[in-house]
Amino acid sequence: NTVADPEKLAAVARNVIASAAERPTAVIVSAMGSMTDDLIAMARAVNPHGKKRDWERIASPAEDIAAMMLAGAIAQHGGRVVDLNTHQMGVAASDDGNILAIEAFAMMREKLEQGYIVVGPGFKGVGFDGGTETLGSGSSDTLAVALAIPPNLDAGEAVIWKDVDG
Numbered sequence: 001n002t003v004a005d006p007e008k009l010a011a012v013a014r015n016v017i018a019s020a021a022e023r024p025t026a027v028i029v030s031a032m033g034s035m036t037d038d039l040i041a042m043a044r045a046v047n048p049h050g051k052k053r054d055w056e057r058i059a060s061p062a063e064d065i066a067a068m069m070l071a072g073a074i075a076q077h078g079g080r081v082v083d084l085n086t087h088q089m090g091v092a093a094s095d096d097g098n099i100l101a102i103e104a105f106a107m108m109r110e111k112l113e114q115g116y117i118v119v120g121p122g123f124k125g126v127g128f129d130g131g132t133e134t135l136g137s138g139s140s141d142t143l144a145v146a147l148a149i150p151p152n153l154d155a156g157e158a159v160i161w162k163d164v165d166g
Contacts, residue, residue, distance in 0.1 A: 002161055003066050004033035006073075012161065013073035016117055019159075020079060024112040026153060028122045028144040029070050030162075031062035036123075053095075056134035063121030063140070071119045081117040084108065086124055086132070091143065093125025093133035108153065 003009050019025045039059040043050060064085060071083035088107055111118050122140025127133035135143065141160050148158035 003029060003070055009069055009073040010077065012070060013077045013079065015161070016070075016074055017077055017079040020117045024155075026108060026112060026118040026120070026147060026155070027070065028120055028140050028147065029063065029066045030122050030140040031059070032066045032069065035059075035062040035065070053134065056136075057132050060124045060132050060134055063123045067119045067121045074117055074119065079117050080115055081119060082111050083119045084111075086121060087126055089120045089147075091125035093127055093135055095127055095133055108147075112153070 003012055016025060016027055036059045039062060040055045043055040043058040047054075067083045067085075071081045074081040084107065090108075108118055108120075122135075122143050124132050124134050124139075141162075144160060145158045147153050148155035
């Protein structure tokens, strides 16, 4: 996928830095390569009778890793960047995998206004109990669009870069 290896991360980093030179830029990133599938396969091997939700929650750190890796690549290429986790981004989710609200944008707006490129994970939100709730396949794109629209970041546009179906 788009951030599957160091070379692809570097290419995305250069594109993000170019975008940030023209406008404030926030990036929502999906997991690297087959990391999500690999983690779910391992969880199923450990507990074949587990719940899909539990397997997805096991795999959800893959998005955090991808966000941190992309932030590192952006920094390596000279970008001023900060990566935020799901709690810091303020993505609230229900236990059935729906985005309920995106709130607490003060930190994202502040970082963008300070000239930072903001990178965050897709695929998940914060549940009612403060734990991780997964949002399902394709949800990184949905989250990126939801962030871009008013009253959230009011970006004017959302650009989706991807090289996989869905």
